Amino acid sequence: MGVFPKFIFRVKIKENLIALTFDDGPHPEFTKELLDLFKEKGIKATFFVTGKKIEEHRDIIKRLIAEGHELGNHSYSHKNLIFKKKSIIKEEIQKTDNLLRGLGVKGEILFRPPFGRLSFTALTVLASLNKKVILWNVPTKDYKECDPKVILKRIYKRIKPGSIIVLHDSGVERIGKEIVRQATIIAVKELINELPKKGYNFRTVSQLINY
Numbered sequence: 001m002g003v004f005p006k007f008i009f010r011v012k013i014k015e016n017l018i019a020l021t022f023d024d025g026p027h028p029e030f031t032k033e034l035l036d037l038f039k040e041k042g043i044k045a046t047f048f049v050t051g052k053k054i055e056e057h058r059d060i061i062k063r064l065i066a067e068g069h070e071l072g073n074h075s076y077s078h079k080n081l082i083f084k085k086k087s088i089i090k091e092e093i094q095k096t097d098n099l100l101r102g103l104g105v106k107g108e109i110l111f112r113p114p115f116g117r118l119s120f121t122a123l124t125v126l127a128s129l130n131k132k133v134i135l136w137n138v139p140t141k142d143y144k145e146c147d148p149k150v151i152l153k154r155i156y157k158r159i160k161p162g163s164i165i166v167l168h169d170s171g172v173e174r175i176g177k178e179i180v181r182q183a184t185i186i187a188v189k190e191l192i193n194e195l196p197k198k199g200y201n202f203r204t205v206s207q208l209i210n211y
């Protein structure tokens with residue numbers, strides 16, 4: 001165990017395998033739509049969920065586990081951890097791990113920080129908990145994009161073996177602002193049809209790491 005946790009942006013492999021990752025869920029509508037698409041094709045993805053949303057949608061977490069997807073920790077409340085003290089950061093991480101364990105998640109639970117941001121304090125907490133920090137090498141900015149073609153263009157531009165693509169199946173609730181993820185879903189639908197034609201296959205993040 002070092003002072004810093006291990007950071008992963010992309011897994012360095014030569015095979016045409018990539019990981020689709022989804023943040024901020026689960027969402028009662030959008031996560032289910034994605035799960036239906038993945039089930040049809042036998043594709044496994046990775047979902048970085050928040051503790052709060054786990055508590056609201058335990059049934060979806062159970063379905064995610066039953067269908068072989070990977071669950072990762074995206075903090076409890078999705079607060080920006082760079083402003084938090086040690087004890088709060090630890091609680092944000094452990095509470096979410098405990099919720100996932102309680103619903104049957106086994107093995108290592110990977111962590112993705114809210115907003116992809118961490119402070120020195122957060123790094124030391126993550127190292128003490130022996131957490132791997134999963135970021136991405138393919139950003140999509142899908143959370144503020146309503147044109148699926150733009151999302152796809154960003155992905156096709158950056159994709160390579162071992163890529164970690166970040167998408168969002170939900171979002172952070174804001175008053176008067178509805179969470180819409182139709183563009184993401186349309187983009188994913190196209191991706192899972194087109195990428196296999198280019199020789200790519202889908203894996204969970206842990207499957208890439210342990211490949």
Ligand SMILES: [Zn+2]
Nearest residue numbers: 023024114115
């Ligand atoms: Zn997030």
